[in-house]
Amino acid sequence: MNDIALSEAVARPAHVTDAVFFDFDMFSDPALLQDPHARLLNLHKEAPPIFWTPRNSGHWMLIGHKANFEASRDPEMFSNNLLSEDVIAAYEAMMPPGSPRFPRARPITVDPPLHGIYRGPLQKAFSPKSMAALQGKIRILAAELIDAIKPLGKANFMPTVAEPLPVQVFLEIFGLPLERQKVYRALVKEYLENMAGGDQLKGPTMMLKVAAAMRDTLLERKENRRDDVISLLWNSKLEDEEGKEGRDTNLDDLEDYSVLLFIAGLDTVMNGIGLGVVHLAKNPELQRQLRANPKLIPEATEEMLRRYTFTVPPRVVGKDGVFQGVEMKKGDKLMLCLPAADLDGKEYPNPETYDAKRDNNVHIAFGVGPHRCLGSHLARIELNILYEELLGRLPEFHLDPEYPLHYHGGAVIGPDAVHLKWAV
Numbered sequence: 001m002n003d004i005a006l007s008e009a010v011a012r013p014a015h016v017t018d019a020v021f022f023d024f025d026m027f028s029d030p031a032l033l034q035d036p037h038a039r040l041l042n043l044h045k046e047a048p049p050i051f052w053t054p055r056n057s058g059h060w061m062l063i064g065h066k067a068n069f070e071a072s073r074d075p076e077m078f079s080n081n082l083l084s085e086d087v088i089a090a091y092e093a094m095m096p097p098g099s100p101r102f103p104r105a106r107p108i109t110v111d112p113p114l115h116g117i118y119r120g121p122l123q124k125a126f127s128p129k130s131m132a133a134l135q136g137k138i139r140i141l142a143a144e145l146i147d148a149i150k151p152l153g154k155a156n157f158m159p160t161v162a163e164p165l166p167v168q169v170f171l172e173i174f175g176l177p178l179e180r181q182k183v184y185r186a187l188v189k190e191y192l193e194n195m196a197g198g199d200q201l202k203g204p205t206m207m208l209k210v211a212a213a214m215r216d217t218l219l220e221r222k223e224n225r226r227d228d229v230i231s232l233l234w235n236s237k238l239e240d241e242e243g244k245e246g247r248d249t250n251l252d253d254l255e256d257y258s259v260l261l262f263i264a265g266l267d268t269v270m271n272g273i274g275l276g277v278v279h280l281a282k283n284p285e286l287q288r289q290l291r292a293n294p295k296l297i298p299e300a301t302e303e304m305l306r307r308y309t310f311t312v313p314p315r316v317v318g319k320d321g322v323f324q325g326v327e328m329k330k331g332d333k334l335m336l337c338l339p340a341a342d343l344d345g346k347e348y349p350n351p352e353t354y355d356a357k358r359d360n361n362v363h364i365a366f367g368v369g370p371h372r373c374l375g376s377h378l379a380r381i382e383l384n385i386l387y388e389e390l391l392g393r394l395p396e397f398h399l400d401p402e403y404p405l406h407y408h409g410g411a412v413i414g415p416d417a418v419h420l421k422w423a424v
């Protein structure tokens with residue numbers, strides 16, 4: 001059982017009224033760690049759709065669907081520029097001379113119009129067509145991982161399948177040798193451990209480590225271009241603010257992209273797989289239906305993404321203002337609780353029910369607005385193929401009662417371990 005202490009409560013700012021104050025620790029709330037989506041369903045009954053919590057340095061939390069949808073589409077009021085260039089420059093100035101540059105993880109850390117300039121090259125790299133070309137390789141990887149655990153009759157699905165699959169796909173996309181898997185899996189592990197407690201200061205150190213692990217490959221690929229994402233990014237030009245073709249990409253840009261793709265593409269898919277597989281393990285009838293008719297898997301994937309949405313992107317309030325009747329001040333921190341938005345009964349009747357045929361099946365698990373996930377095509381391919389191969393290769397599987405489930409909260413919610421059992 002996770003037993004993380006609640007973070008210290010800070011004083012409530014004067015502009016936060018009683019009506020929008022609610023004490024909730026998104027990292028350590030005990031009920032969240034036991035069953036995150038059950039807790040979020042309850043939160044809709046207990047808390048207002050927009051509230052301010054004194055935990056984790058104090059921040060706004062948007063749980064209503066309307067609030068999340070509108071805030072995500074208003075980058076002027078809700079900025080992604082969490083660490084301004086001045087703060088980064090101050091941070092770099094404190095480092096010893098000759099220290100590496102601090103990666104910026106662009107485009108997720110910048111607002112329009114700069115955002116669009118940096119998003120352009122990635123949009124090409126992660127287009128549906130480029131991602132569809134990877135399907136065969138992803139299927140082989142998924143099949144190998146599942147076949148390796150099949151004879152055992154039981155396994156913890158997270159370290160054996162859910163985590164190595166996206167890491168291996170990442171290596172494939174970047175054109176990295178499989179031997180690098182160990183290095184990247186160790187980095188993912190360290191990253192997840194560092195993020196678990198919500199210590200924001202550990203983020204920059206991790207980003208430096210990820211950039212250092214990528215640098216030799218980035219430089220090598222600059223000279224020897226191939227058919228992979230790194231080469232495509234080297235071949236790209238960054239537009240200027242008028243939308244005209246501007247300068248060539250450089251090593252700083254490539255590092256910024258690589259760090260972002262590492263952060264955005266690995267633990268997201270891993271946690272999404274974990275949550276989906278728990279749902280399947282608890283619902284043998286659904287397993288039977290999908291085994292009998294695998295064509296239903298893509299719609300099952302979508303409904304599992306809605307029912308178990310799991311990322312909570314941060315924002316900073318960009319200017320003083322009133323948002324949906326709530327007064328906010330420039331500099332206030334804010335979290336878009338997309339998992340709660342996708343469980344809002346005002347948007348999805350009976351939100352707790354898994355219903356792949358529901359009338360409104362448009363979820364916001366991949367976000368909405370200018371920062372909408374660039375990896376959604378890839379993520380959907382990975383999830384669909386994983387479920388197809390899992391249901392095709394393993395007989396009916398269940399949760400192993402010897403290991404009760406427990407979860408982590410924070411920016412990416414998911415199970416810490418998923419122990420499955422099946423007949424051999």
Ligand code: HEM
Pocket residue numbers: 080107108109119122260261264265266268269272310311313314338365366367368370371372373374375376378379380
């Ligand atoms: C099921 C898995 C995934 C989920 C649920 C997910 C979710 C999200 C969400 C909610 C955002 C918006 C963040 C914000 O508004 O600040 C986002 C952005 C992003 N995601 Fe994903 N993601 C997933 C997988 C991936 C994968 C596999 C990749 C690529 C390898 C990826 C790359 C990105 C990038 C580059 C952005 C930033 C886009 C921008 O700032 O313009 N994601 N993702």
